[in-house]
Amino acid sequence: MGDHGPAQGFGRWLFTTNHKDIGSMYLWFSFAMFLMGGVFALVIRAELFQPGLQLVEPEFFNQMTTMHGLVMVFGAVMPAFVGLANWLIPMMVGAPDMALPRMNNWSFWILPFAFALLTSTLFMEGGGPNFGWTFYAPLSTTYAPPSVTYFIFAVHIMGASSIMGSINIIATILNMRAPGMTLMKMPLFVWTWLITAYLLIAVMPVLAGCVTMMLMDIHFGTSFFNAAGGGDPVLFQHVFWFFGHPEVYIMILPAFGIVSAIIPTFARKPLFGYASMVYATASIAFLSFIVWAHHMFTVGMPIAGELFFMYATMLIAVPTGVKVFNWITTMFRGSMTFETPMLFSIAFVILFTIGGFSGLMLAIAPADFQYHDTYFVVAHFHYVLVPGAIFSIFAAVYYWLPKWCGNMYDERLGKAHFWLSFIGLNVTFFPMHFVGLAGMPRRIPDYALQFADFNQIASMGAFLFGFSQVFFLFIVIKTIRGGKQATEEVWENPEGLEWTIPSPAPYHTFTTPPAIK
Amino acid sequence: MLFFSKRPTTKSLLSVKPFVVFPLLAMSFQAFAKSSEVVADEAQRWGMNMPQGVTATSNEIYDLHMLIFMICVWIGVVVFGVMFYSMIMHRKSSGAVPSKFHESTIVELAWTIIPAIILVAMAVPATSTLIKIYDTSDADIDIKVVGYQWKWQYEYLGEEVSFFSNLTTPQDEIYGRAPKGEHYLLEVDEPVVIPINKKVRFLITANDVLHAWWVPALAVKRDAIPGYINDVWTVVDEPGIYRGQCAELCGKAHGFMPIVVHAMEEVDYQQWLDAKKGEAEELKLAMSQSFSMDELYARGEKVYQTNCVACHGPVGAGGVGPSLIGSSITTGPMNGHLSLMINGVQGSAMQAFGEQLNNIDMAAVITYKRNAWGNNMGDMLQPVDVLNHKRSL
Ligand SMILES: [Cu+2]
Secondary structure, three states: OOOOOOOOHHHHHHHOOOHHHHHHHHHHHHHHHHHHHHHHHHHHHHHOOOOOOOOOOHHHHHHHHHHHHHHHHHHHHHHHHHHHHHHHHHHHHOOOOOOOHHHHHHHHHHHHHHHHHHHHHHHOOOOOOOOOOOOOOOOOOOOOOOOHHHHHHHHHHHHHHHHHHHHHHHHHHHHOOOOOOOHHHOOHHHHHHHHHHHHHHHHHHHHHHHHHHHHHHHHOOOOOOOHHHOOOHHHHHHHHHHHHHHHHHHOOHHHHHHHHHHHHHHHOOOOOOHHHHHHHHHHHHHHOOOOHHHHHOOOOOOHHHHHHHHHHHHHOHHHHHHHHHHHHHHHOOOOEOOOHHHHHHHHHHHHHHHHHHHHHHHHOHHHHHHHOOEHHHHHHHHHHHHHHHHHHHHHHHHHHHHHHHOEOOOHHHHHHHHHHHHHHHHHHHHHHHHHHHHOOEOOOOOOOHHHHHHHHHHHHHHHHHHHHHHHHHHHHHHHHHOOOEOOOOOOOOOOOHHHHOOOOOOOOOOOOOOOOO | OOOOOOOOHHHHOOOOOHHHHHHHHHHHHHHHHHOHHHHHHHHHHHOOOOOOOOEHHHHHHHHHHHHHHHHHHHHHHHHHHHHHHHHHHOEHHHOOOOOOOOOOHHHHHHHHHHHHHHHHHHHHHHHHHHHHHOOOOOOOEEEEEEEEOOEEEEEEOOOOEEEEEOEOOOHHHHOOOOOOOOOOOOOEOOOEEEEOOOOEEEEEEEOOOOEEEEEHHHOEEEEEOOOOOEEEEEOEOOOEEEEEEOOOOOOOOHHHOEEEEEEEOHHHHHHHHHHHHHHHHHHHHHOOOOOOHHHHHHHHHHHHHHHOHHHHOOOOOOOOOOOOOOOOOOOOOHHHHHHHHHHOOOOOOOOOOOOOOOHHHHHHHHHHHHHOOOOOOOOOOOHHHHHHHHHHO
16 A cells, blocks of 8 residues: 655655645645735724724725735635645545646645735835726726736736646546546535636636736736727726636635535435536536626626626526525435534525525616625625635535544534634624615725714624634644544545545545445 | 534524424514514614615616515525524434435426526516616716716716816815714715706716716716716706715725715706806906916915825825925926926826816916925916917927
């Protein structure tokens, strides 16, 4: 079985090609970014605690909203899912490692450079990016601070990392499955990641093209997005959202996979409608390419375009609904227990569905004329991303951590973390629906007096949510350092190959492929 | 193997029994229905919902919003109802034995088709509203709206009336040195005035970056994009003052460029328009007059405070723009200074003010800068000088 252990010292991490090491590094990195992005968010919420300018100037406020978005999307959520993919996909398909281990090392190690570069812009003359995470031209070109060039370079590196990661995941899933592991036997987490990886390969180059055009406009005298030179600022938005809409599904499809693994375990009942889950995921992925302009209902598209994008967007509700119904039917007549991963998964289903409802409302173009660019949108996408993507990641960590480190986490602490997060999250983001409907635009450092009460509540919730995550860090470290020894199966009869190997998972697993029933 | 099965973990989630929960839920729904008026009032005070607005369109959008919202609520009640039912009834701790079923073609088809039908039901009213909103034909009045960093310009097409609308909330209120007024951040020096019961068409564009012109009570929101002219329309039913804000991130003072629409009876509107035209005439006359240093300085200070503080700071010490104290321009040759002010600086936030400021304001603000904050140049500029300079370009 050739079971040699890891190398020693820092070299182990720098040169490693082991999917478990790389998975851990991705997860730690994404957690660090999550805290950093969280601090940016707390600066925003602190300033918005009451009307008036108290703590920061509008210039800096705009840098905070921009960096919060960029860091959370590209630094926290995406690397966390890649980390989970690294840890889990080889174990789930019965492969000894990722298909392209050397590239795997690269795709991780360029990330810290990208984010060091991005963060360093905050200290540059003129400040960091201040044009929103959507960086609409010409605010991000003609009118951008000089640091925008570093921002562009950082985005290129992140894109390269994502593309390499996706190639690796696709190659692993398609080539390294243990004999007998047919596509329709793969766990849903593997399926959702396979589809996500294709989305990434399709749209990251579009993002790269977008920032390259910006670079040309800024430094080489072109006018892609400059109206005065014959260019088109609306083109920017089409290109950006052609990337951006699939991007939001990139951040949620793996979450669907995680929840589809956890709910059956704690309902003690097989997942309902496995095949329809796969088809629903594929339909969502397809539809995600033809709905991008619903982010642009107010740019003044012709009515035919407006209607097309409205109908296509509404259509996404169908496969998404199928998924939610399947999860609930999986619970129905099961035998449920509510350990921390299950609590996070149930909260996922409920709150993601609420985010889906506000999404459906936003899809209605005439109503979107009122919702667009208000806090209603902010509430919507935080409801799909925080209890969506982030809660699924928490659920995954609690669910698989005993497998990774061999120790059980403390259930009481896990539950406390859940409830603190759950309350913090809802206190933060629910009031945003109200201020949004009442007319508060997003991305403003100061607001009219009628929005004061709800903003105050939201800010308090944000601090609660933020501090709960430090508590999470404590729980994870405590678990890694000790705790009750986890069994091989960890849970009661969980499904999947990863539960057939010892806990903690040995450094090398499945060097000979397992037999698949 | 059964690692967790011995733990009484389930108790902590919801230990209430279903026969208690359901009557309770029903009661609270009833109570909710009765007190719905009270709730509605409270909601109004806290600003929890979309305003119904004062136009047919805004009412239609409000109805659409409420319709979709209620459909979502009912779907939620059913879906979450089933979910909580199983979470309460099918728990291991109460001895539930799991079933084994894991697919059903009929059920899966049903919950694909039924939502699709609901969606069609939503799409129908949405489409009809959208078609009405897009019909911008036959307007009675055309107003061009131009977004600038960070103010709005309104131009009444065919009427020779044009003006800028700037935020008037004082810096002291923003920085907490003075109590905030009722319309904090939603007040301007000159609102855009429109008559009620007339179809007013706004032609929206921008001069620098993207902005978005939004007035919730009219349910009008449209992006202002350099190089594009977007048209939207409104017919306001009731006279009143309606306030909105820029809705597209446009840089530093994005939160500080409100929109105020003053809708008035047609006769009042005509009076206002005539007065505006008269003002324009007077201004034309004044252009040829000469002003004293004090007059220019005082007027210039006002112009500076409305148009330049955002970037150059209250005492000229800089911000987004450079410091103007002892700068090579403000203390350099008059001609260069004037050219820069008229043409702006290409590719920077410094706009071409030649079209934005009239000749008197231009002369005044230049005179002010050259003599304020210790610049003490001692020279001044007259409106005619500005005119001559523009002619010579
Ligand atoms: Cu603006």
